[in-house]
Amino acid sequence: MVNRSLPPALAPDRPRVALVTNNPPPYRVPVFNAIGDHPEWDAHFIFSVAREPDRAWDFDPIRFKAHYLRERYVPSSDTYIHFNIDIWKLLRELKPDLVFLNGFNPTNALAYLYARTH
DSSP states (O other): OTTTTGGGGHHHTEHHHHHEEEOTTTTTTHHHHHHHTTTTTTTEEESSOSSSOOOOOOOOOOOEEEOOHHHHHHOOOOOOEEETTTHHHHHHHHHEEEEEOEEEEHHHHHHHHHHHHH
8 A cells, every 4th residue: 555645656555566577668668658657556577688789770768777687598489488586686686565577588487477376
């Protein structure tokens, strides 16, 4: 519950949330910015890579808290399978109250296991 006696930006009990996904595509950056700007959440966005090797996107300015994992992936036909073992360490440092997963790859499986055990 948010303490309404303080302005939302200063509320000490804002839930910390983490969203784990492969990369920040340009069509999601405005949504991520809006979530990051929300005063009642402490939102962190965790990416397996800064940009997929087969993408050449330009981005709107990023205002949200972005964390980029050490790039580790295996190319597989028309996609990339991400396996960033440093996700566990980052989640342990962030201590999120809630973890959102977007996709299914070994990195997301590790984040799921972290969320289930913490």
